Amino acid sequence: MKNIDSLKKQIRHHDYLYYVLAQPEISDTEYDKLMKQLEELEKKNPELITPDSPTQRVSGQAVKDFKTVKHSVPMLSLDNTYSADEILEWGKRVKKSIPDDLEYTVEPKIDGVSCTLTYNKGLLTLGATRGDGENGEDITLNIKTIRSIPLALVSLRQLADSSIVHRPSSIVLEVRGEVYIDKTDFQELNKKLASLSEKLFANPRNAAAGSLRQKNPKITGTRKLRFIVHSYGTISGAEKFKTHSEFLKLCEKYGLPTTLKNTKTVNKIEKVLELCKKWETEREKLPYEIDGLVIKVNRLDQQQKLGFTMKSPRWAISYKFPAKQATTKIKNIIVQVGRTGILTPVAELEPVECAGVTISRATLHNFDEIQRLGVKIGDTVLIERAGEVIPKIIKVIPLSGTKRTGTEKKFSIPDKCPVCKQPIVKEKEEEVAWRCINTVCPAQLERGLVHFASREAMDIEGLGDAAVEQLISKKIVSDFADIYYLKKDDFLKLELFKEKKAQNLITAIANSKTRPLSRLLYALGIRNVGEKAAITLAEKFLTIDKLMDATYEDLEKIFEIGPVMADSILKFFKLPATGKLIEKLKKAGLNIKENVKKGPQPLKDKTFVFTGELKQFTRSGAEAKVRELGGNPTSSVSKNTDFVVAGTSPGSKYEKAKKLGVKIISEQEFIKLLLK
Ligand SMILES: [Zn+2]
16 A cells, blocks of 8 residues: 555654664654554554564564574674774784785774674564674564664665665675664663663663663663664675775665764774874764774775684774773862752862863762772872763772872761751661751752642642742742742743733742642652651641651651651751741641541552553652542552553563553553542
8 A cells, every 4th residue: 555655664764864864854743643654554454564664663572582593604703902002013914914005994883782683685584692702692573673773674765765666675684783872862761760760771881781682672662772783794685895884885875874974994004093092082972882993904805815813803903992090189078969968979189181081070979988988088099980970989099108198188977968057867877878858958949849839749830940940049939938928020030931920820829828738748848758658647647736746656656657757757847947947838828737528539448550651640640649539559569459550661560560460551541440
């Protein structure tokens, strides 16, 4: 059917623009629409589904184990070196065998996972890991989900102009390259994993490896992996090429991404060294991590003449960038207060060059780390940079002979928040982080106020990040209660605020005064007190005064309140700033009583677990709804769970529910339950 064909071509074209050229022409939503259309057409006409249809990228079921596959030609590793002198030596050896007409290609070495792809009759039939070089693992289903990998070889003209139908169908082509993830996609992925309370990846390489070895291709499909070709195995029926750079060009012609754009061809080994130097700093500009460069003799006939050693080709070598480490001196150790109140010690360093960037600060993570490292102010230390994160201190380097000069100073842990000067606390004895829990600490006020106004808390529409940020930086607001004393004129001082918007916000703030005590308790952002605990506290104590008078014993008696929470509640109300805040809120006319009035409870005693992203609710919004209707939202799946609500890209909880036979429902089905 004409429609299906043209849709497939359009989708392939946009995949190519997005993943290979990084120049998308349409939005994600428009792209999803095209996919949806194609899916629907194929559903009606299943006989028209072809193996290279974009809908076939994620079609496989989860696998138990990956099959082993033997590589047609072993995947050798390259000799590598950190030393420019060794590159020169290698150049001399090559020159001995090939005295004339020598050319080198120099291309970035992506820090990813080596894989090999086989196209049979132009169709992608096999994707495998490198394994031990002789045998790898069959990960075809996962490879297919990578959108920069064409499911069928196509000519560039076809990608550019969807009216041309041509497929190089007689070709067998085995290409090798790296599966990787862009630096920004890596950060996004970790952010998402963090929001689902799942384990984070240490670096982009680990993220690519972990995503590629998922037993469920659906998960791999959500990971934004990419692929880049750098070499080949068996080839037959393809256009002939005589050099490595011609090979890369041919790949591009077939729609396979390569490093061609960043590959340079030079005729002297000295020029290779210049490129090595240049890339050491320019690597930062690339969207992906590279750990070095690969230098190859360009001409295939010359490669053949040079041949192989037992382990690796003689015609190629990889140059690894010097480790991102440097030695410098600690000038001072300062303490920063993060938005969650956590105190982080940071070392101020004598500026030092590290892999092309000047470093003047390094994190010490927490006070225990300072002890562990035995770092003193004035010490000489080894620092290391990994990826985009701020550098860290690896160890103290004893100066020759004498360990220290005697002028070094011990860092002493502060007992006050460096910003607001209020006492700091440790939530639990075993925890390493010290926090400032003062809600009016300017370092935390901003985040705290956004939370205070959020839908699940005081529900003040219009008081979001932008408004809060300005109110605090312009010093119009210095605690939560201040917002109840604002006049319209105060808002008109803010950017993007006009008469109507200001009036609406004033009204929204005034309306929030009637929220029940449970909402207010949650809004205050007491450590460890979530929505559910806030409700319990409000129901038990009924007024904020009674809660403020509660002793540790009073709190501990309550079944749902553990010792950690009891402790945080006491600490919070003991702060002088809290007392003042509550007084101000009362004066502003806030409701400080719990309204004990319950609606129907259709979800009574039912336990719910949420996984994945919901469309119509925030996670906490959905949980609040369950609670309101008598149900019990929990965070982990067990056989006592009644329902697991699965949103898009559900996590490990989904798998667990399946294993335990717990009922899994969609967001739509969940909404139906609420309406019952
Ligand atoms: Zn503070």
